[in-house]
Amino acid sequence: MFSAVPIDRVFIDDQFWAPRLETNRRVTIPMIYERCQESGRIDALRLHWKEGQPNKPHVFWESDVAKWMEAAAYSLRTKPDAELEARLEELISLLTKAQQPDGYLNAYYTVVEPGRRWTNLRDKHELYCAGHLIEAAVAHFEATGQRSFLNVMCRYADYVAAVFGRGTGQKRGYCGHPEIELALVRLFRATGESRYLKMAEYFINERGAKPHYFDEEAIARGEDPAKYWAKTHAYTQSHAPVREQNRAVGHAVRALYLYCGMMDVARETGDKSLLEACGRLWESVYQKQLYVTGGIGPSRENEGFTHDYDLPNDTAYAETCAAIASVFWNHRLLQWRCDSRFGDEMERALYNGVLSGVSMEGDTFFYVNPLEMHAEEVKPDDPYLKAHRMEWFGCACCPPNIARLLASLGQYIYSEGERDVAVHLYVQSHADCRVAGRHVRIRQESEYPWKGRIRITVEAQSGVEFCLRLRIPGWARSRDVAVNGKPTNGNLENGYLALRRKWERGDTVDLILPMPIERVRAHPNVRADFGRVALQRGPVVYCVESIDVGVPVSSLVLPRQSEFLAVYEKQLFGGTTTIRGEAAHATDGDWERELYRADAHALAPVPFKAVPYPVWGNRSATEMAVWLRES
């Protein structure tokens, strides 16, 4: 068992992430606050809204504010900021006043539909909002040591615990959008109060029980459950008890938040059947339903999963929040078992499908992350699928989600255990770890993800015996390892190089992970990618933007024998490694008026350039493709 080294003990100073985190602090977090203010999300907490006024509160508005508060708390924990703190405290004061005498706290059901609390757990996000507020309160407590917000949320949680459960007069409900489960475990960890863990267990265990709560609740509302708009309880992962679920189904963010809650409960209770369910669901997601960018959930219809290997590129939904949830879940799995399968997926999502969600400037966002984009496919009335990032969304879950993830990035890099320190991500930084009852500083130097040379320096006060675990990424075909300059093979345990020794101050480990440009193929059942390759170098997946090649990206062909070069471009987004070479493209010059004919396409050479997927759409390009035809 491992624990993440928390953000206040990790100091990132690399060239890749540090500028993004600074942008997050200086641009993203303030602008999300402004958007929340403009859109009425903050005023809603004053409970002054009346019918006929603008900015009618929405059932999930608190979750946006809560995620912003969580991001702000992380930011304050690593860097004091008086203005940010004042804003956060003002929100806490609003929430404190908005809390009802019985502990209930939700603007929508207080001012828009008073008296209708808990009448539609399936669709209305009340407990989901409560979960995000709890996460924010715990983050605030951890950042400041103050219990003001935490106490508010404990009162709310206690009220929720009185309403829901298997006791007489209690509702046997649970939330249509999981989140409260993982939040309650977090609250348990922060307060030590086991009733919150019990509550999380109840929500996990009750899910999918028969008779189905959402059906009974619909009948109570006077609705026909058969006319459920989402058509299936798989949408909310309540089609079956969680321990009987073998396939990841339904809304992707809901699914992965639920799996996070399952892992959290399993970790605290040691429940093997929950762990086994998580294992099966992990295989379903990562072996059958994952985009190469770490995107999850191909369909916009249910914002989620469809059938195995169904991974269309141009219509990929791959919501930013789902990739973020993938980081959350794999991070939890890593604390349970230090296995590179989980670290690899955390890395894949972070460097690709998560980071694509926010612009280099930090002020615009993708909600949907397709792997192919053609200008004419963008429908002007589609609020989410755009060739360019947007400042805000009606459903604005993604911007504050990415803000809180980036503001807490430090915690994803290292884990500590009884006699172990694990390095999951290669980010130049240092971490103050606690291992074998001692403080050990681990310093990491690297130019990752552009270079695969990593130096770890152990700065222990004196000889401390522990196992230093370094993730050997799945994409690495070989490795060179030296301890204090002396080559060693080391043991590979679950994909981590395990270096057990008595570490002395100044001991170094040099890890070299060669980063050739790889042509990645998808499983042949992935129809969308058959006959195509994606280019990957290290953890970074590349894409082609039409601005760089001057021909339609869909007409490109990569000859099997053509060679590519990685070029570090200092001027591009403050330093980015691109892939250069020569490709071919099908010319249409001689086709003119024919749509079909029996002659093969004429191919002409074309200079080729690919850029990292996470930076796409930051220039004026409108066409993009990750998967390219190979000839």
Added chain:
Amino acid sequence: MFSAVPIDRVFIDDQFWAPRLETNRRVTIPMIYERCQESGRIDALRLHWKEGQPNKPHVFWESDVAKWMEAAAYSLRTKPDAELEARLEELISLLTKAQQPDGYLNAYYTVVEPGRRWTNLRDKHELYCAGHLIEAAVAHFEATGQRSFLNVMCRYADYVAAVFGRGTGQKRGYCGHPEIELALVRLFRATGESRYLKMAEYFINERGAKPHYFDEEAIARGEDPAKYWAKTHAYTQSHAPVREQNRAVGHAVRALYLYCGMMDVARETGDKSLLEACGRLWESVYQKQLYVTGGIGPSRENEGFTHDYDLPNDTAYAETCAAIASVFWNHRLLQWRCDSRFGDEMERALYNGVLSGVSMEGDTFFYVNPLEMHAEEVKPDDPYLKAHRMEWFGCACCPPNIARLLASLGQYIYSEGERDVAVHLYVQSHADCRVAGRHVRIRQESEYPWKGRIRITVEAQSGVEFCLRLRIPGWARSRDVAVNGKPTNGNLENGYLALRRKWERGDTVDLILPMPIERVRAHPNVRADFGRVALQRGPVVYCVESIDVGVPVSSLVLPRQSEFLAVYEKQLFGGTTTIRGEAAHATDGDWERELYRADAHALAPVPFKAVPYPVWGNRSATEMAVWLRES
């Protein structure tokens, strides 16, 4: 200028079509009558329906009955059938009684929404239904010489002419679903009454005028025109006056029915600007928006056109009715100019995207004709996209449409002009033509589409001088022609071999069109087909069904050098030429738990077989693909 040789002067006795036409007569036409009866479409004409009763009449039900009546009339014209005649006469009697004192005839607005006539021309199909009834009445008149039905429809048309027009007190409307235009020209030709032609001209010319009739009509209904569900008047091709239209847009069947009406009016009036518009629209459809199967209209959202070269295969809508409309339009173009471009498209649609619409047994139908089908993509609640043909549809336009087309197939084969006889389709048959004031019988022998050897025998009473025009299909790379056994080159005029001479009884023309198996490529802008080939032999496009290859069709690869053989299989659907050979497929045996990796796919050889696209889905197969990856 040419005229089609009508169905009562053409006698088909080939091996390919004759059995299908017999099935149409014996199975399809009777079963559509039964479906119309069961579903209440016939009872609706009795005008007995009252609120609360089942089978509430629908606004376009008359069109289904009318198309059935038209099919029945064609069938009676070529083969008497007392029972069929009795059913047809009973329907005529019902319609006669259903006609209102002022001539109006529509069950929905008589019993469901009385007093609301002509309040929603945009959506409600009243004039569309009138058009189909007129077509049926003309077909009945031509089949029987009786004016009973024709008179009913003339009364209705006269009433329509009083309601609509530019005169004082008239409505300046037109129908959201074109059909009345072509029907009125047909009525003009049958009756000689030029007021019907004038009326057709009015509907064509008024379309798209500003202020927009559909907007004004919506306002009159108390609706906000900006909230039009289809979002754009392009859906009904009324976004601009027809002479200003350059791209085919909107609902595909509506578009092509309109273009038919435009051609009909242009032919009668010699209006050059209409002809020019038709020419531009033809190029838009056939050079930019056509499936290789003759399917038209890729999107289910508008049942129609999207943007140029957008031709996805698995989500192709390609409604059977749109391919049928393509036959109608090209047939009209052919009478105006004997050009193989039009004959080729008529042939492509007929042998592929039209014929796929009905099962070999004649009792089930496709509404949607995708070029790729995977079992898991069929959604159980999608009423139209199925891996197998259906007995009927809620919107049942396709079954009676294909029935009326097949029942009148004879008229598409030959045209006659002042001094010309043209052969558009190679179907073993004979036709009694009128040319140069004389009767000439043209006899055609062939095993088309399986063999490209055609013998034409001219059976004139004595020497008649005329030009025999034989279409040289666009797919033919070469040809051999002999007149009375003597090789000749002949002149090619607009793609037709023009043989001018004084023909004597027994003169023969032998035409040989070699039919190698061709690998067809799509224009490189068609992203869905890039890197893929379709197999075509003669006019027939082939597809692979999983039942024949034993591996997922999407894993197939056709090596560039692999050779294929055409094999005539006597047992398959009563005789079908299939394509055999060897292909490769990507094996998934060694992939097991990986979704992405850097190694190329392992390919294994697999016996290959492709069947004609029109017969797909007639066995137990669920997977199908037209476009196959080439390596």
